[in-house]
Amino acid sequence: MPVLVMKFGGTSxxxxxxxRRAAKRVGVEVAKGYDVIxxxxxxxxxxxxxxxxxxxxxxxxxxxxxxxxxSSGENVTAGLMALTLxxxxxxxRSWQGWQVPVMTTSxxxxxxxxxxxxxxxxRKFAEGMKVAVVAGFQGISPExxxxxxxxxxxxxTAVAFAAAFGAERCDIYTDVDGVYTTDPRICEKAxxxxxxxxxxxxxxxxxxxxxxxxxSVELAMRYKVKLRVLSSxxxxxxxxxTLVCDEEDIMESNVVAGVAHSRDEAKMTLVxxxxxPGIAAAIFTPLAEAGVNVDMIVQxxxxxxxxxxxxxxxxxxxxRAEKVMEEAKAKGEINFHSIVADKNVCxxxxxxxxxxxxAGVAAKMFRVLANEGINIQVIxxxxxxxxxxxERKYMELAVQALHxxxxxxxx
Amino acid sequence: MPVLVMKFGGTSxxxxxxxRRAAKRVGVEVAKGYDVIxxxxxxxxxxxxxxxxxxxxxxxxxxxxxxxxxSSGENVTAGLMALTLxxxxxxxRSWQGWQVPVMTTSxxxxxxxxxxxxxxxxRKFAEGMKVAVVAGFQGISPExxxxxxxxxxxxxTAVAFAAAFGAERCDIYTDVDGVYTTDPRICEKAxxxxxxxxxxxxxxxxxxxxxxxxxSVELAMRYKVKLRVLSSxxxxxxxxxTLVCDEEDIMESNVVAGVAHSRDEAKMTLVxxxxxPGIAAAIFTPLAEAGVNVDMIVQxxxxxxxxxxxxxxxxxxxxRAEKVMEEAKAKGEINFHSIVADKNVCxxxxxxxxxxxxAGVAAKMFRVLANEGINIQVIxxxxxxxxxxxERKYMELAVQALHxxxxxxxx
Numbered sequence: 070m071p072v073l074v075m076k077f078g079g080t081s082x083x084x085x086x087x088x089r090r091a092a093k094r095v096g097v098e099v100a101k102g103y104d105v106i107x108x109x110x111x112x113x114x115x116x117x118x119x120x121x122x123x124x125x126x127x128x129x130x131x132x133x134x135x136x137x138x139x140s141s142g143e144n145v146t147a148g149l150m151a152l153t154l155x156x157x158x159x160x161x162r163s164w165q166g167w168q169v170p171v172m173t174t175s176x177x178x179x180x181x182x183x184x185x186x187x188x189x190x191x192r193k194f195a196e197g198m199k200v201a202v203v204a205g206f207q208g209i210s211p212e213x214x215x216x217x218x219x220x221x222x223x224x225x226t227a228v229a230f231a232a233a234f235g236a237e238r239c240d241i242y243t244d245v246d247g248v249y250t251t252d253p254r255i256c257e258k259a260x261x262x263x264x265x266x267x268x269x270x271x272x273x274x275x276x277x278x279x280x281x282x283x284x285s286v287e288l289a290m291r292y293k294v295k296l297r298v299l300s301s302x303x304x305x306x307x308x309x310x311t312l313v314c315d316e317e318d319i320m321e322s323n324v325v326a327g328v329a330h331s332r333d334e335a336k337m338t339l340v341x342x343x344x345x346p347g348i349a350a351a352i353f354t355p356l357a358e359a360g361v362n363v364d365m366i367v368q369x370x371x372x373x374x375x376x377x378x379x380x381x382x383x384x385x386x387x388x389r390a391e392k393v394m395e396e397a398k399a400k401g402e403i404n405f406h407s408i409v410a411d412k413n414v415c416x417x418x419x420x421x422x423x424x425x426x427x428a429g430v431a432a433k434m435f436r437v438l439a440n441e442g443i444n445i446q447v448i449x450x451x452x453x454x455x456x457x458x459x460e461r462k463y464m465e466l467a468v469q470a471l472h473x474x475x476x477x478x479x480x
Numbered sequence: 481m482p483v484l485v486m487k488f489g490g491t492s493x494x495x496x497x498x499x500r501r502a503a504k505r506v507g508v509e510v511a512k513g514y515d516v517i518x519x520x521x522x523x524x525x526x527x528x529x530x531x532x533x534x535x536x537x538x539x540x541x542x543x544x545x546x547x548x549x550x551s552s553g554e555n556v557t558a559g560l561m562a563l564t565l566x567x568x569x570x571x572x573r574s575w576q577g578w579q580v581p582v583m584t585t586s587x588x589x590x591x592x593x594x595x596x597x598x599x600x601x602x603r604k605f606a607e608g609m610k611v612a613v614v615a616g617f618q619g620i621s622p623e624x625x626x627x628x629x630x631x632x633x634x635x636x637t638a639v640a641f642a643a644a645f646g647a648e649r650c651d652i653y654t655d656v657d658g659v660y661t662t663d664p665r666i667c668e669k670a671x672x673x674x675x676x677x678x679x680x681x682x683x684x685x686x687x688x689x690x691x692x693x694x695x696s697v698e699l700a701m702r703y704k705v706k707l708r709v710l711s712s713x714x715x716x717x718x719x720x721x722t723l724v725c726d727e728e729d730i731m732e733s734n735v736v737a738g739v740a741h742s743r744d745e746a747k748m749t750l751v752x753x754x755x756x757p758g759i760a761a762a763i764f765t766p767l768a769e770a771g772v773n774v775d776m777i778v779q780x781x782x783x784x785x786x787x788x789x790x791x792x793x794x795x796x797x798x799x800r801a802e803k804v805m806e807e808a809k810a811k812g813e814i815n816f817h818s819i820v821a822d823k824n825v826c827x828x829x830x831x832x833x834x835x836x837x838x839a840g841v842a843a844k845m846f847r848v849l850a851n852e853g854i855n856i857q858v859i860x861x862x863x864x865x866x867x868x869x870x871e872r873k874y875m876e877l878a879v880q881a882l883h884x885x886x887x888x889x890x891x
Contacts (some may be wrong), residue, residue, distance in 0.1 A: 125496055127563040137574050138559035141552040148549035151540040163548050
């Protein structure tokens with residue numbers, strides 16, 4: 070039997086009614102002849118409640134205990150989903166991460182899946198079971214402790230199962246009906262994409278389009294797992310949602326696939342850094358070691374042996390970044406005049422694999438923003454993406470103008 | 481290091497504050513030099529919530545999935561307790577049932593513990609860990625599925641750990657400060673007992689004194705585990721609570737240790753049963769097979785080959801008992817005129833190991849009830865217990881009169 074993986078996020082299993090609704094969708098796929106692996110998240114709100122318990126109990130918590138506590142929400146949903154399917158006469162059983170076992174690294178709270186042995190579940194399928202319901206987001210370390218994969222980890226669980234079982238497709242059911250050219254809440258012309266390439270999705274995911282977790286897209290790309298994003302709140306339709314697939318499976322596409330934005334970005338400037346060979350390493354190595362996720366980096370032209378170094382990082386890491394820089398200065402590893410942190414910025418990006426073969430996308434982007442009177446503070450580019458930092462108040466205007474200019478409302 | 485087992489019930493871990501309070505008690509025992517095994521229940525209300533989810537999802541649920549869902553509450557508390565202890569600089573870690581592993585039978589939802597290997601936890605103690613926090617109520621079947629031990633199973637987990645580790649004592653922290661001569665809510669003269677014999681506790685537990693689960697007392701008696709029941713809501717005091725111990729450890733005791741009552745009792749009468757050898761087996765075998773917990777049995781004197789058979793069972797099993805009896809009648813296995821179910825009764829019992837050596841306790845009990853004008857409907861006796869069924873409205877009066885007559889308010 071072909072295997073299908075179906076993943077239901079927290080809002081799709083938030084109540085017993087929604088679990089029933091999700092189970093009906095599973096039943097439809099079983100009726101088509103699939104052996105189905107269902108990956109479930111915790112009922113929405115549950116994980117936050119548990120995280121709240123842990124943080125209140127122990128601000129600097131032992132991540133192993135954090136994982137033991139926080140993973141329990143998925144176990145509840147897995148059992149309830151199996152029971153719901155059984156009520157519909159669909160042979161099903163639940164698996165917790167350690168039962169499969171989903172073998173991960175020991176990096177608690179952000180473990181990576183290393184292996185998913187398929188023997189147990191495959192044997193159950195051979196015995197007539199139609200659905201394996203697996204608690205997402207969790208696994209077991211080499212030491213036998215429970216691990217979790219980090220926020221959004223259930224997407225990664227789903228893709229890893231799809232890869233391990235050679236699934237025909239991995240359907241991610243969520244509360245949006247697909248991937249859009251931009252955020253429909255800030256641009257009403259936003260259009261749902263039928264297909265998007267892995268590389269584009271990867272850029273959009275890491276840019277803050279919260280549809281799929283970045284790691285799950287990376288994994289899908291590496292193992293060529295066809296990913297479909299679709300809403301669990303709309304009527305079923307085989308053509309529904311957005312298929313995330315190989316570039317070759319997309320016949321024609323716009324040069325630009327989408328416009329992304331992120332408010333969660335701060336600009337940090339080290340003013341008047343003593344410039345010398347190795348200064349970039351001296352700045353960014355301690356930041357990386359402290360877990361600061363540096364995104365964009367710009368170094369100004371050096372004058373008289375001193376330069377300004379600007380970088381961006383998530384807003385909630387600003388304090389940590391400042392502390393690390395002051396410590397490095399105190400140790401004499403770097404030398405600068407002052408640090409300026411600016412949280413009043415946002416990042417706007419245009420993404421598209423078509424950029425590889427089309428010149429002038431960056432120029433057009435800059436022109437559009439200039440026409441709107443929007444000043445660009447920082448620029449970075451990759452092969453299929455151009456990102457700029459602009460003042461936060463221009464976010465909606467920038468997104469709408471770019472969406473229009475690249476004609477993203479036209480399919 | 482001597483090992484101490486401490487068990488905290490649902491009300492004792494109902495909030496993060498209460499978990500902290502419980503952890504402080506654990507810290508005190510660690511400071512005395514004990515290696516401590518802490519057994520925790522789910523935060524109060526959690527298990528009921530999960531059971532509600534399961535029952536709403538699937539009225540005739542798969543007990544394996546029920547166990548997978550319902551066991552998750554204890555996992556949360558175990559992790560939170562370990563984190564709380566760590567915050568107090570007490571080296572601690574949590575164990576879920578499958579990690580120990582607590583090996584049980586496959587009788588899901590009412591599994592029995594078969595073995596608790598001590599090697600893992602003992603090694604951790606040797607390495608400097610001071611507290612092993614274990615999720616109560618759960619284990620793992622030979623098939624590798626999660627099992628639960630049934631309601632109140634955490635008490636059983638605690639005693640089983642105390643037996644396996646040769647613990648000096650097993651302290652059961654709950655919301656009452658010990659075992660009383662009777663229910664203080666219906667008899668204000670009720671007095672807390674300092675000590676009670678296993679056999680007495682066993683009778684009281686099975687009679688509805690909800691302090692300890694019957695199975696945990698049985699297990700403690702078999703393995704000579706000293707059990708102490710005490711309140712987690714009162715100041716700590718080494719002499720606090722009630723010690724459940726061997727008869728020999730009780731210097732002097734009253735003839736009667738306590739008066740118990742149970743409202744959850746119904747009287748069933750099979751009217752005009754065709755009497756023949758084997759009729760009792762024909763009646764009670766199918767009831768047992770259907771899981772009806774028959775308690776008292778009385779057979780009236782046979783007249784003209786027909787007799788009345790009366791038995792008691794929990795009120796919520798009356799419908800099932802009636803169904804089983806009607807089916808047996810339809811199959812021709814038994815023959816009776818009618819079934820009369822009377823839920824308007826209650827059971828009153830006096831319990832005490834002193835009865836073994838003191839005659840006249842039953843006679844005194846009957847006289848006391850007669851003096852109050854209370855009619856006795858059914859009587860059963862054991863070596864250390866006399867139970868009667870009386871009309872429910874007399875419950876408080878009967879308990880108070882017996883408590884006075886046996887002078888239980890005097891130590």
